[in-house]
Amino acid sequence: MTGFLVHEHRESVAAPPSRPGATRSPSPGTEPGATPTRKEPSEGSDGAGKGTPKPRGSAAGPAGPAVTVDPGQDRKGPADASGPLYAVSLDQSKVLRWTGEGTSWAEIGGVAGKVYAGGAGVFATDPVDGRIFRYDGKPGAWTYAGSEGAEFALTDSKLYALTPGRDAVMRYDSPEKWTPVGGPAGHIYAGGAGLFATRPEDGHLIHRKSNGTWTRIGNPGASFAVGDEDVYGLSPDRKSVFQWTGEGDVWNRIGGPADTIHAGGAGLFATDPATGHIMKYTGTPDRWKDIGPKGAALTVGDSHVYRLASDRRTLWRWTSDGTDWTRVGGPAGAIASTD
Template identity: 35%
Template sequence: MTGRVGRRQGRARGSTEQANALAEFLLTLTEGTTVRELAARYPVGKTLWGEYRAGEKIIPLDLLVQLVEDRTADERSRRQRMETAARLHSAALDPATPTTAAPPVPVSADAPPVSVSSGDDSSTKDAEAGEAPAKARRRSRPLLFAGSGLVLVAFALLIPLAWPGPASTPDTGTTVFATGPGGQGVFQWGGTDTTGWTRIGENATRLWSGPAGLFAAGTGNRLLKYGGRPGLWTAIGDAGQDVAVSGSGVYRLDADRKAVRVWDGHGTSWTQIGGPAARLYGGEPGLFATDPDDGRIFRYLGRPGDWEFVGTAGASFALTSGDLYGLNPERTAVNRWVPDQRPAPVLPWVHAAGPAGTLYGGAAGLYSTDPSGRRLRVLSPDPASPGTGQGWQDIGAAGAEVGVGRREVYVLTADRSEIVQWSRDTAAWRRIGGPALSLAVGTPSGR
């Protein structure tokens, strides 16, 4: 006989009434389960479980969400418990926060695996996307994509030197997001130096940023949307193989690489808009994807199944504030897509620059590594300007990650020890943080 299995702990003894209220909720949620059983089921030891249930320490929000999902059978009760969990957790972290209104169901950026499938959510609309007859003038066959990859926005992960309170937004209008080495902690840079970082979430493996907001892939590849306040994250589904942000739209490539979907803007509901894809590219010019069979690139025209053939395969593509650029497969030339200047049936591409390694784009223009991958260049508007090739101007060493802002480019150094910023206005470099695993650059609304 094992003895007192599931024995309820004594009275909560947290430092605040809010911590005790959260502890009581946790005790009710785990009624009938010992700390040993909890430690065997979740990646937290017995001692911590005891402290969580006593209110001595605040349970991480992602772990609390996992408990609610695991221990609540029906959807209605789960939704109510999620709201209660979010309200109590927020109050425990900040006792001054009003607790009368329940916020959206948030989870932290390292939410563990849950039963959210990729592309097979019960709320996902499987439109006949990518299967309709192709428009003869625009494309030679229906859009069928597949593969994996990352959106053009550089992806995030870092730990800077200091993490003070919220900082003022810099004059550039650019925001940098990151998580620490190993994906520990999500941070936002809104300052002017290495002290301007604020912790806004827990762990994340990837980040995407754009006008639609900030999105993170947590543990288990769960896709989370940042609510604009530190610690406030809402689960919206599965991150799949890839995510792209373009305007107000959030798009994903399913984990099985057989469908492209757009988030419906609520819950975990997604609508299929295309077939298999190799990679997604999102930015101001729109959403683009490449074909898995021949590498051709297509542009989404705003309706499920409606994609326009744009060009043939390329070694790298990038989006700036208004243009799509492609590096040819031989990496000997970069071309710019000019859709309004195409004398049919000639594809609308014009030469833009010489050889390159990898392309990066954003509001600050087009950047690339040199063919060796060691140097970073910016595409000069004047091909006659000093540089290393046709229009390329060398600006410094390349790194492990590159993100392009409004007037700046951000580089995570090759050894991932520093994040540095280069400004088009001053042509100067400065350190803003580090070390880091990766970085993400954008200007999300936070709504």
């Protein structure tokens, strides 16, 4: 294939090149979050813990003993199949699962580079060769899923990959079985709202519909974020945040400048370039709530937000109230959440 099969809604008015989609009822250009700067949570320093895309360790996956590790973590017994938060240790030697209690973590796998978690399951990649493995719900039990991919993304039910050459989008159906669902793409994005990709030739955003066809829904953006029901875009100049209306390529502007955007069941969040803080979208255009400093990484789950401190030494969980965060762990190199 030379590209995605695209059905364009030509009756829609295309947006200006500087925006991810057409504009409807634009609001004044204020930044995402006009609330005053608030006190940041403390950042402690003790521990926490197609071919086809496996963290190094064994042919069965990132194997490792079912014990809690990393200095400063409470020791705990074997992990069960589920967990609200997963992390890769700072030295990439372990995959860890938060038990949901205090700062207790359980080791569920060995060497890994990245971890992905969602409705489709928990996956981890080998930091050396990029192969990807699926966690089978028991510490040390991982199934080889496939070889290296340029990118991976999860919807509520499926894992998708962009091939290393970015020439095809693939769907993981079973161990070592991947099905092509699209042609070349620049990037892929996924979540509860579905699967999305950018066209490599022009950066336009396209959406894979339930019938398997792809349709253009917006112009280029600096980045996109997919929530449970909505899709958001950050304009190429990072001066505006937009929300897709779900109709053709029509988007509403909902916020001003942002460095990054993140979405999930817990809502839409953006990092404010002026303060370096995380701003939560309230649902009203240009009204954002300051919830604290952005740190080194942020993951949005179904109902909570987790943040890795800027020095990567501590992990925090947002309480959904003001700027209060609860410390749940220590050093980590990568995080992913299902909660």
